[in-house]
Amino acid sequence: MKKILAIIASPRKLGNCEIMAKEISRQITEEHELQLLRLSDFDIQPCKGCYMCMFKEQQCIIEDDFNALTQAILEADALIVSVPTYFLGPNASTCALPIWGIALYPHAEKLWGKPAVGVGIAGIPGKEGYTLLGIESFLKLLMAEIKDCRMIYGAMPGEIFMNGENQTVAAELASALFGPEKEKKQPCCPLCGGQTFRFLEKNKVRCMLCSNSGTLSQKDGIPVFAIEKGEHELFLTKEDALAHREWLIGMKSRFLKHKEELKKISLDYRKDGEWIRPVKPSGTDTAAE
Ligand SMILES: Cc1cc2nc3c(=O)[nH]c(=O)nc-3n(C[C@H](O)[C@H](O)[C@H](O)COP(=O)(O)O)c2cc1C
Structure with a gap:
């Protein structure tokens, strides 16, 4: 069942x-x-x-x-x-x-x-x-x-x-x-069926579901979205999802490769501002830094 x-x-x-x-x-x-x-x-x-x-x-x-x-x-x-x-x-x-x-x-x-x-x-x-x-x-x-x-x-x-x-x-x-x-309810993103868009410069639009961009035109008064697949897709196909997983796994070696450079960038901001934290029983304080 x-x-x-x-x-x-x-x-x-x-x-x-x-x-x-x-x-x-x-x-x-x-x-x-x-x-x-x-x-x-x-x-x-x-x-x-x-x-x-x-x-x-x-x-x-x-x-x-x-x-x-x-x-x-x-x-x-x-x-x-x-x-x-x-x-x-x-x-x-x-x-x-x-x-x-x-x-x-x-x-x-x-x-x-x-x-x-x-x-x-x-x-x-x-x-x-x-x-x-x-x-x-x-x-x-x-x-x-x-x-x-x-x-x-x-x-x-x-x-x-x-x-x-x-x-x-x-x-x-x-x-x-x-x-x-x-059939997908129109008007929608031809790639993922999303119906929410962000309007960008020069008649460009981005689908807020799959995050791909393209152009907007009109046919018989109905919006037509021509959205193109990007280079890094998250979920349009199973292969996309698995490839994204590989990309995430690869993050570790990319991080290790650039570790020193990245650390230098972040550490420069370490002392800026004053953190406000909730008062917690001693020993359970959250580490904001
Ligand atoms: C904190 C809160 C915020 C809400 N905000 C909205 C809102 O922005 N727009 C709206 O149409 N309804 C809003 N509602 C109404 C709920 O969407 C509506 O009552 C819905 O039926 C709640 O589902 P439930 O009965 O399963 O909790 C809000 C309700 C609550 C409790």
Whole structure:
């Protein structure tokens, strides 16, 4: 039987994120087992940039819940990610993923291509800011295959189902999860399907999901993005992800090669300014320097 993992980014129990994920599961016709995890239950410390996960240990050496979370994701056949908008973007639990994303690379082969659907929930229609982009980035960092990603609206817990509209969205996401690849919703980045862009000089644009650039034109009043693949891709293909992992592993020898020069640059800034630190019981002070 398929195992579906619903990642609930909202700390609110039985809130809109939780019930939407459960509704999507109810509408999936394939027999499956639903597992749920609430990101805020997991204590995940920020990445220290030590790269140990890329070498000897092959997992994060910080003693927190990261490895348990990774294990749950690895064991799932498919993912549902449900994220609330907080202050015009995905809430903090979702934003935390990029800080531990590097430790996922040792598992790239197993992670790659897990079908996933995402749903963002905001209280005010149109006031979701970059929530959708945050969910797509989250799923791309998990190396998942995004089958569909949607925004719905409802502020109070349960409000999303006060009319039938969002049940339909849940049904569409449910059928997308194990369904065939759908045509990308236009206008979008032709490479990754991203729908968020930064406008650069001389009519250039950059896709905020895959971070590739190109130009913008119009055809029959519809924006057309001509985006080109860059030299260093992160996730467009499995080969890209594996090549990026090699690049990360190569960081150690690049660092050792330039160590003295780099140290000289950084140490020059060592004495600037005064650090403000939280007062902690003696012996547990954080090292800001
Ligand atoms: C701290 C906080 C910030 C919020 N910021 C926004 C916002 O910027 N835009 C918006 O439309 N809704 C905002 N909301 C509303 C939530 O997105 C909405 O209530 C959503 O349904 C929460 O999901 P939950 O019930 O699963 O927690 C905010 C809610 C909270 C608690």
